[in-house]
Amino acid sequence: MSANQEAALQKEYSPQLGQPPGQPNLNLLKTETRTQENPEEDPVLIKIENMSRVYHINRGRKKERFTAIQDFNLEVRQGEFMTIVGPSGCGKSTLLDLLAGLSFPETGHILIGGQEVKGPALDRGFVMQGYALFPWRTISKNVEFGLEIKKTGKAERRRAAQAYLDLVGLTGFENRLPYELSGGMKQRVAIARAFAFEPQVLLMDEPFAAVDAQTRELLQEELLRIWEKTHKTIIFITHSIEEAVFLAQRVAVMTSNPGTIKEIIDIDLPIPRKSGDLKSSPHFNWIVHKVWKSLHNQEDEELRETENPDIENEIDPDTAL
Amino acid sequence: MHITRLKQFYTRSIAIILFFLLWDFSARFGLVDQFILPTVTQVIEAFGRVIGNGTLWGHFSLSMRRTGSGFLVAVVVAIPLGIVMGWFAKAEEYLDPLLQLFRNTSILAMFPVFILAFGLGELSKSAIVFWGCLWAPLINTIAGVKGVDPILIKSARSMGISVLGLFAKVILPACLPEILTGIRLAAGTGVIILVAAEMLGASRGLGYWIFYAQQRYATAEMYAGIVTISLIGVAINFILAKLEKHIVAWKRQMQ
Numbered sequence A: 001m002s003a004n005q006e007a008a009l010q011k012e013y014s015p016q017l018g019q020p021p022g023q024p025n026l027n028l029l030k031t032e033t034r035t036q037e038n039p040e041e042d043p044v045l046i047k048i049e050n051m052s053r054v055y056h057i058n059r060g061r062k063k064e065r066f067t068a069i070q071d072f073n074l075e076v077r078q079g080e081f082m083t084i085v086g087p088s089g090c091g092k093s094t095l096l097d098l099l100a101g102l103s104f105p106e107t108g109h110i111l112i113g114g115q116e117v118k119g120p121a122l123d124r125g126f127v128m129q130g131y132a133l134f135p136w137r138t139i140s141k142n143v144e145f146g147l148e149i150k151k152t153g154k155a156e157r158r159r160a161a162q163a164y165l166d167l168v169g170l171t172g173f174e175n176r177l178p179y180e181l182s183g184g185m186k187q188r189v190a191i192a193r194a195f196a197f198e199p200q201v202l203l204m205d206e207p208f209a210a211v212d213a214q215t216r217e218l219l220q221e222e223l224l225r226i227w228e229k230t231h232k233t234i235i236f237i238t239h240s241i242e243e244a245v246f247l248a249q250r251v252a253v254m255t256s257n258p259g260t261i262k263e264i265i266d267i268d269l270p271i272p273r274k275s276g277d278l279k280s281s282p283h284f285n286w287i288v289h290k291v292w293k294s295l296h297n298q299e300d301e302e303l304r305e306t307e308n309p310d311i312e313n314e315i316d317p318d319t320a321l
Numbered sequence B: 001m002h003i004t005r006l007k008q009f010y011t012r013s014i015a016i017i018l019f020f021l022l023w024d025f026s027a028r029f030g031l032v033d034q035f036i037l038p039t040v041t042q043v044i045e046a047f048g049r050v051i052g053n054g055t056l057w058g059h060f061s062l063s064m065r066r067t068g069s070g071f072l073v074a075v076v077v078a079i080p081l082g083i084v085m086g087w088f089a090k091a092e093e094y095l096d097p098l099l100q101l102f103r104n105t106s107i108l109a110m111f112p113v114f115i116l117a118f119g120l121g122e123l124s125k126s127a128i129v130f131w132g133c134l135w136a137p138l139i140n141t142i143a144g145v146k147g148v149d150p151i152l153i154k155s156a157r158s159m160g161i162s163v164l165g166l167f168a169k170v171i172l173p174a175c176l177p178e179i180l181t182g183i184r185l186a187a188g189t190g191v192i193i194l195v196a197a198e199m200l201g202a203s204r205g206l207g208y209w210i211f212y213a214q215q216r217y218a219t220a221e222m223y224a225g226i227v228t229i230s231l232i233g234v235a236i237n238f239i240l241a242k243l244e245k246h247i248v249a250w251k252r253q254m255q
């Protein structure tokens, strides 16, 4: 990224001063549609350099160090949808915590818009596994939570919450309490809440893991639609390779112990995407297989050497980790 | 609709009505000595008399002031203290044994200490009520804070919430059900403690009055006092239970 671009980005991207309070910029209300002619031209928004994360474990007098992430480098462009896959325990959630500013790297840097991450802030929205809705707040009040922290005025909060609840298809449920919703609906609320305060970046940790297959497909398409409308930068973690390929412009594959990026695979599928036809197309399945292979040959490197090449055609592309 | 209401009223009151009938019957027909147990009508008469001449009101209002002040101060101290202790797990680990020791020491056994410290005046009564009312809300608040789902805290923190905001918008509402239960327990304890304290060392108040009525063999007045106290207890419980039901509907539904 050129110095020029970087300066321009910093100007455009200033988390604290982004929008005057009381006026959330509802990008989604415009109907621009994302095009993917030249994604490489978008400036880099998130830059992780030689980052490592060490957990310090205190067991009474015994102090242990556990390196969860090491030699981690990654660049995510503005407006990009990136998914991350990797074996369980490889440090994906750890990575999102770092990006959210909830914890800090041992070495290296995490830069967002050219600035070091110093802690959590409303320029990033975090959708955690397990919804994390406030059970005493109505759906609409849940969505307003970030805006309250932002000190947005009441009327404006209402309007923003309504707009995003409409967007995720929950019109009419504003005054329900979370326990009155299904799992898929709760997930939608969590997404609406993260989008509502207009963060530049969305961090999503296996958000669809707890819903059934059909709802999951629906939510995937919905998320893509919202992304196309809002131009957010999304980092999305999943255990399903198919989901990773379907959603992303690029899929990052991680290895474990310690966690690091193994390979980044470009997904050159057309946008907008529709589940049905796309997921059964040979090209889609070829990419799924490519990611699958990248994930699996790290686990048994030697085995791969003697592997029969024909076996590749027999692998179920739906394989989840 | 009306029928079900009526039926519910019947279900809820029949045992009490039968109890009073049995009481009155036993006293009226000499199954129990009227000196020990006067008839219900005699008690009602005594009630009317002490309400009419203002005796009951004097003792009642004084007792309410003593319980109310001790109780309110206890709750106001217990909630923030409980939140802080629940939040700083390390501090709680150190302080919990002391807390358990205090809580399990009979509250009334401490009354002489309070008299020594604060004299026989109003302060010692309010103070013993404060002491008795402190533990339930404190321990419940601590347990509530420790039980807040960490993912909710993490979620709020990820949005850059301030520490004060976190307490006000997440911790406090999340443990409100436990806090309210603690408050309800404390209110009950408060009345019990006060009555006993007033019997031990006071020259006015409901507890004193009941005790004194017995001393001068005014049994009907004594029962009027006892009934007053149980009415207070029932009323407090009713109000707090209503409040609890209204405020923490989300919790009840979740289970």
Ligand SMILES: Nc1ncnc2c1ncn2[C@@H]1O[C@H](COP(=O)(O)OP(=O)(O)OP(=O)(O)O)[C@@H](O)[C@H]1O
Residues within 6 Å of the ligand: A055, A056, A057, A066, A068, A086, A087, A088, A089, A090, A091, A092, A093, A094, A095
């Ligand atoms: N608080 C912690 N203290 C010590 N070690 C931790 C802590 N949190 C995570 N770890 C370790 O760091 C590694 C990465 O954990 P992390 O939760 O990031 O994995 P993950 O990739 O999200 O796994 P999964 O796919 O199962 O969610 C694991 O080996 C885990 O044991």
Ligand SMILES: [Mg+2]
Residues within 6 Å of the ligand: A092, A093, A094, A205
């Ligand atoms: Mg994880």
